[in-house]
Amino acid sequence: MKKLSILLSLAFMVCLTLSTQAQEGMLGKVMNDLPKMKDATNGGKMVSLANFKKAKGFILIFTCNHCPFSKAYEDRIVALDKKYKKLGYPVIAVNPNDPMKYPTDGYEAMVTRAKEKGFTFPYLVDNTSNTARDYQATKTPHTYILKKQGNKYKVVYVGAIDDSARDESKISDKYVEKAMADILKGKNPSKNYSRAVGCSIKMRQ
Amino acid sequence: MKKILFVLALLVGSFAIQAQDFKKIKLADLDKIVQPQGDKIYVVNFWATWCRPCIKELPYFERLQKKYADKNVKVILLAVEDAEQKVKIFIKKKKIQSQVYLLTDAKADQWVPKVDKDWDGAIPVTLFINGKTKKREFHMGDMTEAELNKKVESIVKQTK
Numbered sequence: 001m002k003k004l005s006i007l008l009s010l011a012f013m014v015c016l017t018l019s020t021q022a023q024e025g026m027l028g029k030v031m032n033d034l035p036k037m038k039d040a041t042n043g044g045k046m047v048s049l050a051n052f053k054k055a056k057g058f059i060l061i062f063t064c065n066h067c068p069f070s071k072a073y074e075d076r077i078v079a080l081d082k083k084y085k086k087l088g089y090p091v092i093a094v095n096p097n098d099p100m101k102y103p104t105d106g107y108e109a110m111v112t113r114a115k116e117k118g119f120t121f122p123y124l125v126d127n128t129s130n131t132a133r134d135y136q137a138t139k140t141p142h143t144y145i146l147k148k149q150g151n152k153y154k155v156v157y158v159g160a161i162d163d164s165a166r167d168e169s170k171i172s173d174k175y176v177e178k179a180m181a182d183i184l185k186g187k188n189p190s191k192n193y194s195r196a197v198g199c200s201i202k203m204r205q
Numbered sequence: 206m207k208k209i210l211f212v213l214a215l216l217v218g219s220f221a222i223q224a225q226d227f228k229k230i231k232l233a234d235l236d237k238i239v240q241p242q243g244d245k246i247y248v249v250n251f252w253a254t255w256c257r258p259c260i261k262e263l264p265y266f267e268r269l270q271k272k273y274a275d276k277n278v279k280v281i282l283l284a285v286e287d288a289e290q291k292v293k294i295f296i297k298k299k300k301i302q303s304q305v306y307l308l309t310d311a312k313a314d315q316w317v318p319k320v321d322k323d324w325d326g327a328i329p330v331t332l333f334i335n336g337k338t339k340k341r342e343f344h345m346g347d348m349t350e351a352e353l354n355k356k357v358e359s360i361v362k363q364t365k
Contacts, residue, residue, distance in 0.1 A: 197326045
């Protein structure tokens with residue numbers, strides 16, 4: 001009972017922060033490891049950040065199957081993983097959507113999509129949507145760059161991948177690549193927050 | 206004043222008979238929409254044809270516009286989409302009657318904070334502006350028809 005009330009009050013606090021703070025408020029926050037989540041690219045193996053012992057950080061992307069903006073970014077997300085995994089910053093994709101609301105966001109559909117698109121990174125099922133809540137993610141895709149500090153992870157960038165979701169020929173600012181260039185030089189990203197249109201996350205209740 | 210209102214209502218009415226077309230707007234026009242000078246109640250909904258929850262709630266806004274036309278409520282459906290043709294086909298097919306704008310040539314990182322500083326771009330969202338008091342309320346996420354009507358009803362009451 002005590003545990004339950006602690007959990008409830010924690011959940012309440014999370015709700016409070018969610019409603020009073022913009023996602024920009026996530027910048028600089030030091031996060032614990034993600035919970036172990038089922039990986040749709042790896043036969044359902046349970047994965048968290050701790051599995052990547054050599055990583056210096058992560059490009060954590062909340063994304064999903066159903067959202068046209070997420071689909072438009074799939075190839076670019078694969079490219080980011082290929083480029084930055086070898087530099088110590090692999091991509092971790094997390095799908096927080098409730099498959100009751102969007103059936104194409106269920107586990108089996110995630111497995112199929114990951115295969116079709118050749119995902120080179122884990123595609124994890126956030127089966128409580130609490131990871132999205134912890135990161136105050138509101139939409140897909142929603143990107144966070146994390147820097148590893150011991151067994152904690154500091155949020156150094158929040159926002160979009162670039163400034164043209166649907167038309168790659170109109171990209172004028174590659175936010176994540178610019179931020180990564182700064183990070184790899186040991187600097188803080190000069191632009192650490194960006195906004196973009198995206199699909200609202202339908203959280204599991 | 207009453208006469209003007211009557212003429213306005215007539216005008217709104219006559220627009221409603223024809224199929225609505227959309228107007229393309231640029232970044233500078235957005236300021237005028239989210240900070241209107243008039244004294245109506247403005248309901249500005251941000252949507253896109255690819256956004257399922259947006260499409261689901263569009264009929265609520267359409268009925269709202271009809272229901273409150275005589276109460277000086279102006280519904281604006283602001284499409285944030287790069288495929289102009291899709292918007293065109295959609296509003297024709299669905300016979301959308303409310304004012305539709307399409308924002309073009311603008312980067313989200315620039316225009317999104319103009320609408321609300323805490324918004325990061327997830328749609329649907331709806332901005333309610335009371336033109337008389339200039340009070341703004343920003344609703345993130347979708348709404349039921351009851352929630353939408355209740356919200357507008359409460360703003361109508363404020364202005365009385």
